[in-house]
Amino acid sequence: xxxxxxxxxxxxxxxxxxxxxxxxxxxxxxxxxxxxxxxxxxxxxxxxxxxxxxxxxxxxxxxxxxxxxxxxxxxxxxxxxxxxxxxxxxxxxxxxxxxxxxxxxxxxxxxxxxxxxxxxxxxx
Amino acid sequence: xxxxxxxxxxxxxxxxxxxxxxxxxxxxxxxxxxxxxxxxxxxxxxxxxxxxxxxxxxxxxxxxxxxxxxxxxxxxxxxxxxxxxxxxxxxxxxxxxxxxxxxxxxxxxxxxxxxxxxxxxxxxxxxxxxxxxxxxxxxxxxxxxxxxxxxxxxxxxxxxxxxxxxxxxxxxxxxxxxxxxxxxxxxxxxxxxxxxxxxxxxxxxxxxxxxxxxxxxxxxxxxxxxxxxxxxxxxxxxxxxxxxxxxxxxxxxxxxxxxxxxxxxxxxxxxxxxxxxxxxxxxxxxxxxxxxxxxxxxxxxxxxxxxxxxxxxxxxxxxxxxxxxxxxxxxxxxxxxxxxxxxxxxxxxxxxxxxxxxxxxxxxxxxxxxxxxxxxxxxxxxxxxxxxxxxxxxxxxxxxxxxxxxxxxxxxxxxxxxxxxxxxx
Numbered sequence: 001x002x003x004x005x006x007x008x009x010x011x012x013x014x015x016x017x018x019x020x021x022x023x024x025x026x027x028x029x030x031x032x033x034x035x036x037x038x039x040x041x042x043x044x045x046x047x048x049x050x051x052x053x054x055x056x057x058x059x060x061x062x063x064x065x066x067x068x069x070x071x072x073x074x075x076x077x078x079x080x081x082x083x084x085x086x087x088x089x090x091x092x093x094x095x096x097x098x099x100x101x102x103x104x105x106x107x108x109x110x111x112x113x114x115x116x117x118x119x120x121x122x123x124x
Numbered sequence: 125x126x127x128x129x130x131x132x133x134x135x136x137x138x139x140x141x142x143x144x145x146x147x148x149x150x151x152x153x154x155x156x157x158x159x160x161x162x163x164x165x166x167x168x169x170x171x172x173x174x175x176x177x178x179x180x181x182x183x184x185x186x187x188x189x190x191x192x193x194x195x196x197x198x199x200x201x202x203x204x205x206x207x208x209x210x211x212x213x214x215x216x217x218x219x220x221x222x223x224x225x226x227x228x229x230x231x232x233x234x235x236x237x238x239x240x241x242x243x244x245x246x247x248x249x250x251x252x253x254x255x256x257x258x259x260x261x262x263x264x265x266x267x268x269x270x271x272x273x274x275x276x277x278x279x280x281x282x283x284x285x286x287x288x289x290x291x292x293x294x295x296x297x298x299x300x301x302x303x304x305x306x307x308x309x310x311x312x313x314x315x316x317x318x319x320x321x322x323x324x325x326x327x328x329x330x331x332x333x334x335x336x337x338x339x340x341x342x343x344x345x346x347x348x349x350x351x352x353x354x355x356x357x358x359x360x361x362x363x364x365x366x367x368x369x370x371x372x373x374x375x376x377x378x379x380x381x382x383x384x385x386x387x388x389x390x391x392x393x394x395x396x397x398x399x400x401x402x403x404x405x406x407x408x409x410x411x412x413x414x415x416x417x418x419x420x421x422x423x424x425x426x427x428x429x430x431x432x433x434x435x436x437x438x439x440x441x442x443x444x445x446x447x448x449x450x451x452x453x454x455x456x457x458x459x460x461x462x463x464x465x466x467x468x469x470x471x472x473x474x475x476x477x478x479x480x481x482x483x484x485x486x487x488x489x490x491x492x493x494x495x496x497x498x499x500x501x502x503x504x505x506x507x508x509x510x511x512x513x514x515x516x517x518x519x520x521x522x523x524x525x526x527x528x529x530x531x532x533x534x535x536x537x538x539x540x541x542x543x544x545x546x547x548x549x
Contacts, residue, residue: 013218020225021237023236
């Protein structure tokens with residue numbers, strides 16, 4: 001009984017894992033949106049005008065993301081993340097718990113909200 | 125003899141293992157229960173912590189301590205639950221990453237794969253994969269019953285390493301208090317098992333007092349304590365490892381043997397039949413060889429109700445019944461069926477016949493059956509004769525299964541058919 005359970009579950013596990021890997025490789029969404037987003041340059045002044053929970057842009061690692069729609073889903077308390085709206089949040093992104101950066105999963109998730117390149121603050 | 129008070133304690137002990145598992149699974153799940161997360165991500169987290177709880181319970185159940193075994197209903201029951209909780213933990217832990225990937229699927233297939241991809245440069249993910257793959261390999265070898273015991277034991281150790289990598293995965297996730305607690309508990313249990321059981325520091329020192337041949341390829345070994353002795357009841361078994369003597373070179377592995385008799389000054393005897401490499405080597409055991417003894421374990425004849433009894437023994441399976449008959453006069457009508465291959469294999473037969481001659485309540489049927497399973501129908505009492513009997517069977521697994529089926533067919537309720545498995549793999 002245990003042996004059959006082990007065999008069935010192991011085969012099912014690898015089948016589903018391979019399914020995820022294949023789907024990821026075969027999935028090819030239109031890159032137009034991302035390409036356009038990479039072209040748009042956003043200044044620090046423009047970034048700072050989007051600093052509320054409902055209209056929240058953040059600059060992270062040189063790119064700007066519109067995270068207004070995502071904020072309600074973020075695992076941490078609002079008072080941890082909302083102060084970073086309208087600012088360069090790279091430092092916060094790289095030092096989550098005990099100085100660790102966010103996960104690769106978070107990186108992929110973040111890419112969905114890309115709206116432009118960050119021009120940076122004058123002199124930076 | 126079993127009294128109502130003892131029966132109540134036995135009933136309570138039956139609840140001990142389900143209660144233990146419920147606590148081990150419930151505590152981490154309640155502590156880490158996610159609130160406000162999407163369904164699949166929350167499910168992934170719950171599956172992970174439930175798997176961790178089952179894995180910890182599985183580690184606890186591999187610790188063969190005498191008192192713990194008694195509290196939890198005997199080592200045979202503990203071993204069954206150890207296997208069950210291990211497989212259940214494996215099932216939940218394989219579903220854990222799949223549920224997390226399913227959570228990412230809502231965003232895109234890229235995100236789903238990024239969550240579990242072993243190619244991501246991330247220690248938490250690498251440790252998770254390492255732990256899961258070692259659990260997979262370790263469990264695969266666990267099911268290979270044809271492997272020699274030594275090789276099987278070493279490969280089974282992969283499960284312990286896999287469990288440790290899994291706990292490292294949790295620590296890397298930055299879940300501090302809970303992760304530290306479960307990791308510390310896992311390390312403690314693995315060390316406990318390795319030091320006290322595998323290295324034998326919990327075992328008591330004995331020395332071989334005498335060895336005598338009792339049948340073809342079977343010896344009875346008498347052991348004398350060198351320090352604090354064990355206190356065994358008839359029907360119980362011990363784990364014994366023999367070391368080196370003047371000429372004997374033992375394999376040093378702990379193997380289970382039923383106590384076949386007790387002597388003065390806490391000596392006890394075990395029957396050793398040549399069934400594998402190690403036990404074949406033991407046929408040349410000699411007085412003076414050092415041994416280490418763990419136990420006693422088992423409850424096979426510990427709670428005998430005041431009813432007529434049927435005892436069925438196959439080969440070496442005669443030892444618990446012999447141990448009981450040697451220890452005390454029987455006080456209930458007892459029907460002992462002793463089956464062995466050939467006359468040269470009939471260990472203790474003369475002694476059993478003498479015991480039956482002296483005891484009017486003991487009826488002995490001894491029969492050579494040849495290789496293979498005999499026709500049991502004429503050897504086991506009829507349905508009418510079995511009414512109100514308590515039945516005990518000890519022998520090779522095939523014989524135990526066949527006798528249990530025949531007794532069931534003859535109307536004996538399942539709770540009155542007793543047997544113990546000696547397979548601790």
